[in-house]
Amino acid sequence: xxxxxxxxxxxxxxxxxxxxxxxxxxDTVKTRLQAGHGYGSTLxxxxxxxRNETAAGFFKGMSFPLVSIAIYxxxxxxxxxxxQRFISQHRYGNSSSSPALIDLALASMAAGAVSVGIGxxxxxxxxxxxxxxxTFLEANLNLKHRVTDISLQTAYRGPVHCVATILRxxxxxxxxxxxSAMILRDVPGYCLYFIxxxxxCGWITPDGCLSPSPFSVWIAGGIAGAISWGTATPMDVxxxxxxxxxxxxxxxxxxIDCISQSYHNDGLKVFFRGLTVNAVRGFPMxxxxxxxxELSLKAIRDQAETNP
Numbered sequence: 022x023x024x025x026x027x028x029x030x031x032x033x034x035x036x037x038x039x040x041x042x043x044x045x046x047x048d049t050v051k052t053r054l055q056a057g058h059g060y061g062s063t064l065x066x067x068x069x070x071x072r073n074e075t076a077a078g079f080f081k082g083m084s085f086p087l088v089s090i091a092i093y094x095x096x097x098x099x100x101x102x103x104x105q106r107f108i109s110q111h112r113y114g115n116s117s118s119s120p121a122l123i124d125l126a127l128a129s130m131a132a133g134a135v136s137v138g139i140g141x142x143x144x145x146x147x148x149x150x151x152x153x154x155x156t157f158l159e160a161n162l163n164l165k166h167r168v169t170d171i172s173l174q175t176a177y178r179g180p181v182h183c184v185a186t187i188l189r190x191x192x193x194x195x196x197x198x199x200x201s202a203m204i205l206r207d208v209p210g211y212c213l214y215f216i217x218x219x220x221x222c223g224w225i226t227p228d229g230c231l232s233p234s235p236f237s238v239w240i241a242g243g244i245a246g247a248i249s250w251g252t253a254t255p256m257d258v259x260x261x262x263x264x265x266x267x268x269x270x271x272x273x274x275x276x277i278d279c280i281s282q283s284y285h286n287d288g289l290k291v292f293f294r295g296l297t298v299n300a301v302r303g304f305p306m307x308x309x310x311x312x313x314x315e316l317s318l319k320a321i322r323d324q325a326e327t328n329p
Contacts, residue, residue, distance in 0.1 A: 023220040026103060026247045026292065028325075029098055029103060029320045030096070030098070030099035031095070031317065031321060032098065032313075032314045032315070032318035032321060033094045033095040033098030033099055033314055034077075034092060035314065035317040036093045036098065036310040037092070037095060037206045037310070038091040039089075039095025039312070039314075040094070040307065041087050041090050042087070042309075043305050044309070045079070045172040046080065047301065048151075048306075049070070049079045049145075049151050050070065050079070050255075050298050051261075052148050052295075053066050053070065054298065055257065055262065055295045056148065056152055056261045056264075058267075063295075068107070074114070077172045081150050081153075084180065088149075089143040089146075090147075093136060093143050094310065095204065096135060096303075097100030097132045097136045097140075097211070099135070099136075100128075100131055100132045100135045101129060101215055102126050104132065104159050107126040108127060109124060110126060112124065125211055126212050126214075126216065128215070130208050130211070130212060132215070132312075133208040133210060134204065134208055137207060138202050141199065141203055143145035143185070143198075143204065145198060145199065146180050146183050146184060146196075147256070149268060154177045174208040184196070188216055191267070195267075198267060199259075199263035200249070201275070201276050202260035202276050202279075205256050205313045207268035209252075210249050210250075210252070210253040211249070212243075213249045214246070214248075214307070215243050215246040217241075218242055218244075218245035218311060221240070221244055222237055225241060232302075238311050238312050239308045239311070239312050241311070242307045242308045242311030242312060243260075243304040243307055243308035244304070245307055246304055246306055246307020246308065246310070247303040249303060249307070250300060250303030251296060251300040254294075254299050255291070257295070258291065258293075259283070259292070262279050262283060266279075299318070
């Protein structure tokens with residue numbers, strides 16, 4: 022592959038941390054809508070979380086993804102950029118050559134596949150922490166023995182206790198629950214993330230400019246995020262349900278069983294829960310992600326040129 026460029030990984034980490042801070046409250050709403058019970062609409066979900074848990078409820082489990090999702094995005098951007106350069110070097114003899122559509126697709130698919138190795142456990146712990154303040158009764162509507170006056174129960178004391186509990190109960194494989202759905206979401210999802218971003222940046226940037234402006238990056242990144250997250254919603258619902266499942270007992274045997282049960286119980290519309298939130302949150306999160314990535318990458322490379 023030539024030399025592996027680490028600056029993409031560092032810039033991806035900065036972009037990832039920025040996106041978590043910007044988008045986490047809406048991510049909590051999205052997860053509650055997809056995997057929880059009793060929320061009639063997005064607004065109802067927001068009001069219910071705020072009424073029951075105050076503003077802190079929107080930031081449940083944020084400390085863990087603030088660090089880990091930054092690392093996750095570091096891998097995604099690093100793998101994408103280095104794979105793209107590798108393909109360009111072997112196809113055109115120049116790693117800086119403008120990539121074709123198929124080049125971007127292959128690099129995006131590689132990033133999506135590799136990301137699951139880190140992203141699976143990260144998403145699992147994040148969702149378990151976001152969902153644990155659902156009452157036991159709400160989380161398990163099919164219980165035969167109903168309990169009244171049940172209070173909010175906390176299954177995990179924090180991310181470390183969550184990981185330890187999952188490892189104790191299900192072993193290492195437990196941390197990758199829902200990973201099959203994540204692959205089905207992320208491989209096509211990253212194609213609809215990086216490809217629109219690349220082409221939109223090129224289209225918005227005036228001829229003669231060597232690099233896109235921060236505004237071009239922000240707009241292109243935001244639109245790409247809205248497209249990617251909007252289209253990924255059906256499989257994102259399945260992934261969220263599989264990962265939230267198992268706090269008290271397991272309802273789903275796998276991806277197909279989750280799809281079947283979800284459709285049987287709630288109809289086709291269940292796979293579009295959180296679509297609006299996904300698309301809306303996808304814009305600021307991805308705009309912040311790409312802007313943080315591009316500005317950090319430029320700063321790192323400018324620094325390297327100044328101090329060779």
